[in-house]
Amino acid sequence: MGSGIFITGTDTGVGKTFFACALVELLKQAGYKVGVMKPAETGCDQSDGKLMPQDALALKEASGCEIPLEKICPYQLREPLAPSVAAEREGLIIDIDRLMSVYNEISSTHDITVVEGAGGLLVPLLPSYTFADLARVLKLPILVVAANRLGAINHLLLTLEQAACRGLHVLGYVLNQMENELSVAAETNREALSMLTGVPCAGELPYFEASRLDRVDLIEERLDFRILQPLLRRANT
Template sequence: MKQSAFFITGTDTEVGKTTFSVLLLDYLAHQGLRVCGFKPVASGATWRHGQLENDDVMALQGASNTAIERHKINPYCFEPAIAPHLAAREAGIEIDFAVIHNHFTQVASRVDCVVVEGAGGILVPLAGERLTIDLCLELRLPVIIVVGMRLGCINHALLTEQCVVSQGLRVVGWVANQIHPNMGYYEENKATLIALMRSPLLAEIPYQHADKKNIIWYKGEVFNHD
């Protein structure tokens, strides 16, 4: 399957979207592809060397094997670690989807595959009444859902998948990220998700294992560019 970009969303914030995005970039790069991470909107940044730096953006840039200017892969970066639409309002800026689309197109023209990481979940507000799902529609990208495995994740995962599918977008699959070391009934929760999700389990990330050697790929072939 040859897909030139994927949109990574999550069941919540802090569920491992960046961790998986970095692992996916590495996986694709090892197929000999030119890859680049793309973070349309980032909040929670610090001033370094005269510019705002966001840790997620830095991680994506570090995992990319094609050198592209940071402002191109991250059109909007805000200092406060708050919801993007609130951070933009505080900065006196309106997030413009046309700007994001333009930057994405420029990045995509220079690589074989772009891994786009969203902010928070699929219904996070970005600009006015426009949500993250609207950005997915703007870019027409297939979606991968990172599920933070904790109490409540089944409901969150099913709602996220239903939301994406209802808008006519394709869910490539989902990723189980073990964010708590001692989650009760972890395997049972995972089995329930496998049974109820329409899309397949692509990969599993054991607790605190961002190392590419420790990710368990179940459907890695969907990313193959043979």
């Protein structure tokens, strides 16, 4: 088995896919065979009668892996809702054993597997089963992405506290600058957080113009690789 990491966020739309894809590209460049998984994706548009899970497609492209899309994302759901709710409205029940066996299959053939959640840590996959439960059964350490803006301190501390309560191993968090203009909150969040939690900040990602292609350089410069050491140590090489 290779090693794995679960990328969660403080909310939906905070940059999980953006960060996960950059991390995947970086690991790939460093010589690792990288697997990816998005256990459930909701809000999938249809094109030519096929659902298009955009996050799963982006992760697949970033990794260059040959895992079929149906395995990268076993649950592709139409409505932009929490997976448990979207599944129920399509008459489906998400099978956690299936997710575990797909993850084990991907992990056994890749050095490192990067798994992206949907929304935040307590988003449900089943009416009373969350992504935090999934990360725990998959024995994955987590990394939390937060949008670096006003509110990030509270959202991050709530997420980190819940992760600790649920026995998850948190590697660190990333502060992601989603807007072009840097607010005072964005400039001061990192230091304020360092006084409030012992969980390390893995880095601050700047705003990234969509036209730029050097996503790997961006995170290579900003990420504290010491935080990823437990992941890299357990990877197949």
